[in-house]
Amino acid sequence: xxxxEKITLSVIKADVGGWVGHSTSHPEMLALAGEILKEAVAxxxxxxxxxxxxxxxxxxxxxxxRGEEDEEIHKFAWDTFVTLTELAKRLKLYGAGQDLLADSxxxxxxxxxxxxxxxxxxxxxxDPVIIFMADKTSPGAFNLPLFRIxxxxxxxxxxxxxxxxxxxxxxxxxxxxxxxxxxxxxxxDMYDLLVLIGATGRYxxxxxxxxxxxxxxVAASVQxxxxxxGRYVGKDDPVMxxxxxxxxxxxxxxxxxFAFPHLVEGWMRGSHNGPLMPVSxxxxxxxxxxxxxxxxxxxxxxxxxxxxxxxxxxxxxxxxEARKQANCIANYMxxxxxxxxxxxxxxxxxxxTLPQVMAFIFEKSAIxxxxxxxxxxxxxxxxxxxxxVVDPGMRDLDSIQKxxxxxxxxxxxxxxxxxxxxxxxxxxxxxxxxxxLEPQRLTGLHLYPLTLTPILTMxxxxxxxxxxxxxxxxxxxxxxxxPTIPVTSREEYEKQMAANPEMLKIYRDIWNVDIxxxxxxxxxxxxxxxxxxxxxxxxxxxEDLAAKxxxxxINHTPINAQGEPLINSQDPELAALTRRxxxxxxxxxxxxxxxxxxxxxxxxxxxxxxxxxxxxxxxRYFNVLITDAYVAEALLQGD
Numbered sequence: 001x002x003x004x005e006k007i008t009l010s011v012i013k014a015d016v017g018g019w020v021g022h023s024t025s026h027p028e029m030l031a032l033a034g035e036i037l038k039e040a041v042a043x044x045x046x047x048x049x050x051x052x053x054x055x056x057x058x059x060x061x062x063x064x065x066r067g068e069e070d071e072e073i074h075k076f077a078w079d080t081f082v083t084l085t086e087l088a089k090r091l092k093l094y095g096a097g098q099d100l101l102a103d104s105x106x107x108x109x110x111x112x113x114x115x116x117x118x119x120x121x122x123x124x125x126x127d128p129v130i131i132f133m134a135d136k137t138s139p140g141a142f143n144l145p146l147f148r149i150x151x152x153x154x155x156x157x158x159x160x161x162x163x164x165x166x167x168x169x170x171x172x173x174x175x176x177x178x179x180x181x182x183x184x185x186x187x188x189d190m191y192d193l194l195v196l197i198g199a200t201g202r203y204x205x206x207x208x209x210x211x212x213x214x215x216x217x218v219a220a221s222v223q224x225x226x227x228x229x230g231r232y233v234g235k236d237d238p239v240m241x242x243x244x245x246x247x248x249x250x251x252x253x254x255x256x257x258f259a260f261p262h263l264v265e266g267w268m269r270g271s272h273n274g275p276l277m278p279v280s281x282x283x284x285x286x287x288x289x290x291x292x293x294x295x296x297x298x299x300x301x302x303x304x305x306x307x308x309x310x311x312x313x314x315x316x317x318x319x320x321e322a323r324k325q326a327n328c329i330a331n332y333m334x335x336x337x338x339x340x341x342x343x344x345x346x347x348x349x350x351x352x353t354l355p356q357v358m359a360f361i362f363e364k365s366a367i368x369x370x371x372x373x374x375x376x377x378x379x380x381x382x383x384x385x386x387x388x389v390v391d392p393g394m395r396d397l398d399s400i401q402k403x404x405x406x407x408x409x410x411x412x413x414x415x416x417x418x419x420x421x422x423x424x425x426x427x428x429x430x431x432x433x434x435x436x437l438e439p440q441r442l443t444g445l446h447l448y449p450l451t452l453t454p455i456l457t458m459x460x461x462x463x464x465x466x467x468x469x470x471x472x473x474x475x476x477x478x479x480x481x482x483p484t485i486p487v488t489s490r491e492e493y494e495k496q497m498a499a500n501p502e503m504l505k506i507y508r509d510i511w512n513v514d515i516x517x518x519x520x521x522x523x524x525x526x527x528x529x530x531x532x533x534x535x536x537x538x539x540x541x542x543e544d545l546a547a548k549x550x551x552x553x554i555n556h557t558p559i560n561a562q563g564e565p566l567i568n569s570q571d572p573e574l575a576a577l578t579r580r581x582x583x584x585x586x587x588x589x590x591x592x593x594x595x596x597x598x599x600x601x602x603x604x605x606x607x608x609x610x611x612x613x614x615x616x617x618x619x620r621y622f623n624v625l626i627t628d629a630y631v632a633e634a635l636l637q638g639d
Contacts, residue, residue, distance in 0.1 A: 006120045007047065007305045008070075010062045011131055011239045012077040013221070014099040014114040017088025018056030022136075024285045025053040026093060029084055033058055036080050045076065047305035054284040054296050055135030056095070057237045058084065061298075063305045068118040071107050078105040081114060115139075115221035117239045119207075124246055127302040130254055130313065132240040134276070136286050137266035137293040139176075139222045139238040140200025141276055145257035146171075146218065147197060149242070149249050150208050151186040156253040164212065164247035172207040173197060174222050185211060201265060201348050210247060217243050255297055255313055261326035263333075265344055267291040272342050274333055277326035280315035292330045367407050368393070373632040377625075380636070385599075385623040386411075389632045397525075397606040400628045404605035405432035408626045412517065413437065415599060419444035420514045423584070424466040425451055425555045426529060427519030429603050431461050434470045445470075445477040448510045450518070451529060451556045451583030452482050452493070462529075463583070480506045489579045511584060516592065518622060520604035521553040522612040529556035533580060538573055548574055552612025554602075554621050557586035561611070563618025589621040599624055610634045 019026035030051055037049035037060065047063040060077055064070070078100075085097035101113035110116055121127075134141055148155040150169040158165045168186045173196050175181070184193040196203040208218035220240040244251050261275035267289060274292040286294050298310035336342035343349070368391040378387050388411060392403035412433070416422065422445055424430060447470055449463035464481045471479035482503065487493045497504045521529065523542040530553040534540040548571050549560040558566040558574065565586035567578045593600040600621070604613055605628035613627065614635055 005122050006065070006067075007123055007302060008064050008067055008073075008118060008120040009129065009241055009302070010064065010068075010073055010077075010116070010118045011059055011133075011221075011241060012062070012074070012109060012114050012116050013057050013059040013133065013237065013239050014081045015057045015095060015237060016081050016085045016099060017091070017093030017096040019091075019093050021094050022056050022290050023287045025056055025058055026088075026091060028091065029058060029087060029093070032087055033060065033080060033084060036083065037062070040076060045072075048307045050307055050310070052131075052133065052281070052296075052298060052310065054133040054294060055237070055286050057133065057135055059131075059133050059239060061131060061307065063302070063307060065305070068120055069108055069110070074107070074109045074116075075105050077114065078109050078112070110223065113223070115223050115236060115239050117219045117221045117241050119216045119219040119241055119243075121216060121243070123302055123304070126246065128244040128251060129300050129302055130242045130244055130251065131298045131300065131310075132242065132295055133237075133298070134239070134293065134295040135237050135284065136268075136270075136274075136291045137238070137264040137276060137295075138201070138236040138270075139204045139220060140197075140202075141264035141266070141293070141295075142220050142238060142240050143197040143200050143203070143205055144262050146205045146208065146220070146240075147193070148257035149254055150217065151190060151193070155256055156249045158249055158253060162247075165210070165249070167211045169217065170209045170211055170214075171197075171205055172209070174204050174206045175202060176204055176222060177202050181206075215247070217248050251299065251313070258295060258297070258314070259319060259322045261322050261329060263329070264293050265348060266293050271344050271349060272333070273344060274342075275326040275329040277330075278314040278319050278322055281312045282315075288330065289334060292326060367391075367403060367410075370629045370632065373629055373636070376636055377632055381617055381625075383594075383620055383623065384625055387624070388626045389629055390605075390626070391629045392605070395607070395630060397608060400605040400630070401429045402432050404603060404626055404628055405429050406436045408433045408517070408601070408603040409436035409438075411601070411624075411626060412515070413441050416442050416445075416515060418442075419446070421446040421448065421509070421512070422470075423448045423450040423510055423513040423516045424463055424470065425449075425516075425518045426462045426466055427521065428461055429519050429605070430466050430517060431469070433517070433603060434466060434473065437470070437473050439473050440475070442474055443476055445474050446513075447471055447477055447479045448506070448513055449480070449482060449583070450510060450516060451581070452484055452507075480509075482507055487580075487582075490582045491579075493582045511588060511592075514597075515599040515601065516584070516589070516622075517601050517603060518555055518589070520602055520609055520612050520616055522609045523550065523552065525608060529553065530558050530577070530581070534573075534577055537577060537580070540573065550574075551615050552609070554586060554616050554619075555584055555589065556581045559586065559612070559615045559619060561615055563615045563620075565619070586619065586621055590619065593620060593623040601626065605631055607631065607634060 033051040040046045049062045052059045088096035099113040153159040170185045173182045204222045206222045221238045242254050244254050258278040263273045264276045267274040276293045279294050284294050284296050297313035299313045300307050300309035333342045370389040373389045374387050390403050390407045392400045447467045449467050451463045467479050471477045497507050550558040551561050552559050566574050569575050592598045601624040602622040603626050607630050
């Protein structure tokens with residue numbers, strides 16, 4: 001049986017414009033699609049073709065002898081949808097072209113938005129196929145019925161009594177998130193198969209093969225629009241081809257699972273669970289809450305490549321009870337309103353419109369502030385120009401740092417004028433702060449690193465790294481990264497910089513920025529600047545530094561419990577280390593924090609940092625402090 005003997009059945013669908021809203025397809029759209037297909041058949045490009053629709057999705061049903069994933073067939077379908085989109089725009093239909101996620105065709109419509117189901121086979125003496133087309137749902141909706149058809153003997157008697165099917169079928173399952181695939185056989189791998197396909201939002205049956213001869217029985221579309229586009233652009237509305245009779249399940253066995261209107265994801269805005277209702281062609285107009293999800297079944301005999309049909313298989317009155325049950329289920333689910341399980345779980349909502357709403361809520365919501373603690377701390381530290389204490393609601397350091405960082409981002413956006421010069425130190429809290437800054441909110445910034453200490457083993461959250469990261473938020477910002485030169489002292493660094501006047505000017509400008517943003521390092525956490533330097537140069541541990549009187553650091557300057565910088569120390573090791581610190585020192589910070597025209601902002605939180613924060617407050621190295629309620633209470637208690 002050569003390839004030339006095979007016929008290929010391709011079903012390619014797209015939503016390129018709904019009439020009205022998402023309910024159905026406009027007659028002119030269907031007529032135009034039919035004319036395009038008819039012309040392609042007349043030219044011999046296609047053997048046969050028809051157009052059907054379910055809801056607002058138009059299905060191009062085509063037979064040809066070009067094989068699966070043929071570039072010319074896929075381009076023909078793409079061009080047809082583009083032409084239909086132009087008509088949809090003229091008619092002002094809703095969501096014109098919404099499934100076309102690319103600007104131009106690139107060889108295969110898979111991954112470009114349209115759904116595709118294709119299979120090639122040598123025609124049998126009688127070759128019935130059933131094409132299922134669903135609206136307001138996703139490819140995982142086919143998992144349960146496909147298992148029932150090809151793996152469940154309580155549905156398909158042929159699995160027990162038909163010798164040609166008794167060995168069972170192989171299922172090709174795709175992980176649509178990580179793009180992996182499995183081949184699992186029934187009955188022997190049945191439990192393993194159910195582990196996967198029960199998670200319908202991630203694992204999808206793409207193909208099914210008869211085990212005795214590997215003959216293809218099923219092809220289903222597996223395209224997930226949200227995963228392709230990275231955002232909600234409509235539900236996937238899958239299609240599926242199932243071959244029937246003579247070694248495959250009988251027509252009655254194929255349609256039987258749909259007598260149970262099982263719950264599927266989709267429905268309104270692709271964000272709800274609802275029953276999959278089997279309907280006739282004429283009833284494929286989902287309008288109740290844009291649903292409930294619908295499925296139609298078009299039966300064909302394939303004869304020399306010709307499509308003999310369709311037969312509207314779900315128009316059978318015996319499916320009336322399923323439709324009645326689907327309406328009862330729809331009533332029950334709708335009464336949940338915006339609550340789960342009617343609304344999808346948060347994980348499934350990731351590719352709906354919810355993330356945009358969540359971002360809006362996060363942006364507009366105020367972080368709880370503790371004005372009582374702010375007032376008490378201001379009374380204790382009157383030199384502070386501004387003091388903001390947030391209530392993170394959780395005690396773990398990561399949550400606290402993120403909440404403090406988010407508040408710092410708000411504050412920075414409020415005080416920063418256009419064209420401001422901002423200096424940054426390093427650390428995790430500042431990293432989170434920059435993440436929370438609103439892109440393009442600030443304009444004309446000049447960004448500088450506040451420290452350039454040559455630490456070869458420094459973790460990645462350096463001042464230079466923070467400058468680079470923040471500059472990506474603001475396309476018109478000017479970012480300055482100064483080179484880390486392996487020298488033994490700040491004086492030596494400045495001497496080498498003098499050879500490049502332009503770089504020397506940038507270096508000197510660091511001391512004159514309008515706003516300095518600082519983290520505060522503590523001894524027992526991840527290596528901040530000075531601790532990393534001490535470890536690299538002298539092998540000193542946190543315990544060694546504590547024994548020398550160090551309780552924290554600010555911009556790589558070690559600080560003792562009295563708030564004094566340990567520079568020019570009597571300790572020879574500390575003296576050697578502090579000579580190597582390059583950048584704005586603690587005394588420089590103190591001088592600038594005392595000036596009314598400078599903002600020197602410390603952003604630090606977490607009980608682990610209380611001693612370091614208290615020491616830096618006593619040293620008056622900043623005039624703005626943003627911290628959390630747990631730290632504030634500890635500072636007031638003197639613990």
